[in-house]
Amino acid sequence: MTRASESLPPELHAYLVDHSAPVDPVLADLAEETARLYPDLTTMQIGAEQGTFMTLLARISGARDVVEVGTFTGYSSICMARGIPDDGTLLALDVSEEWTAIARRYWARDGVAHKVDLRIGPALESLRALPEQRRFDLAFIDADKDGYIGYWEELVPRMRPGGVLLVDNTLSHGRVIDPAEDSAQVQGIRDFNDRALADDRVELVLLPIGDGLTLARKRA
Incomplete structure (x- = not known):
């Protein structure tokens, strides 16, 4: 079970998933295991449609050198690793040995472990x-959402011209427009969204995929 795009009614989301590339057994099993082991953390895993989008984007963009900040149990890293060539590299950054131990098993099962650092x-x-x-x-x-600006500031200078940045959860379950919501997590997303929009090094769009996915392209 993966997270659904929150902007869609359940019936329309089901139709969307049914008319996209099907989820294969590796990703389905990973989603099931993650939900079973961490039932309170399933929102940390991207949804099936977002995963397919990221695989296609990696292929379309011709990406070879990829970086991921926040790996969890490995769903998104598998999706991106599938989209890069066999000699490509995905640098995966996380703080948890426990979560990434699951990712390691599924990277090996999917045949992408040699691409992941x-x-x-x-x-x-x-x-x-x-x-x-x-x-x-x-x-x-x-x-961590209050760390987004710091990650952004380190990554944008290290992107090639025309390189693509994806930033997850930029709608924060709709809380970004709730004036009564003042948690550090939500304010971190608001601050990041404002910073990214004002950054003339990139052009961007905030997409209603998952919990909001910002897609930015570094200008030449």
């Missing part, structure tokens, strides 16, 4: 330790 530790430190000249083709941010 997993680094455990605070993602901001891992990003700052990267060479300044490294250039990513595709980036995905899906970690």
Whole structure:
């Protein structure tokens, strides 16, 4: 069971999923295991339609060097790793050995483990330790929401011209427009959305996929 696009009624979402590429056994089993082991954390996993979108985007963009901030149990990393060539690299950053142990099993089962470079530790430190000249083709941010701006500021300079950034949960379950909502998590998303929109290094659109997915392209 994966997260659904919240902007759609259940019946319309079911139709959307039925008319998209079907979820294969690897991703279905990963979603089921994640829901069984972490029933209170299922919203941390992307939905099937978002996963398919990310695979296609990686292929269409010709991405070879990808970075993911926030891996959890590996659903999104599998989707992106499938979309890059066999000699491509996906740098996966997470703080949890427990969650990523599940990811490792499914990377191996899916045959993409050789593409994934997993680094455990605070993602901001891992990003700052990267060479300044490294250039990513595709980036995905899906970690602690009050850290989004920091991740963004480290990643944008390291994207190649024309490179694509994806940022998850940018609607925060609709709470971004609720004036009574003042949690650090929601305010972090609001602050990030404002920062990204004002960033003249990119052009972007906020898509109603999942819980809101910002797609940005670094300008030449």
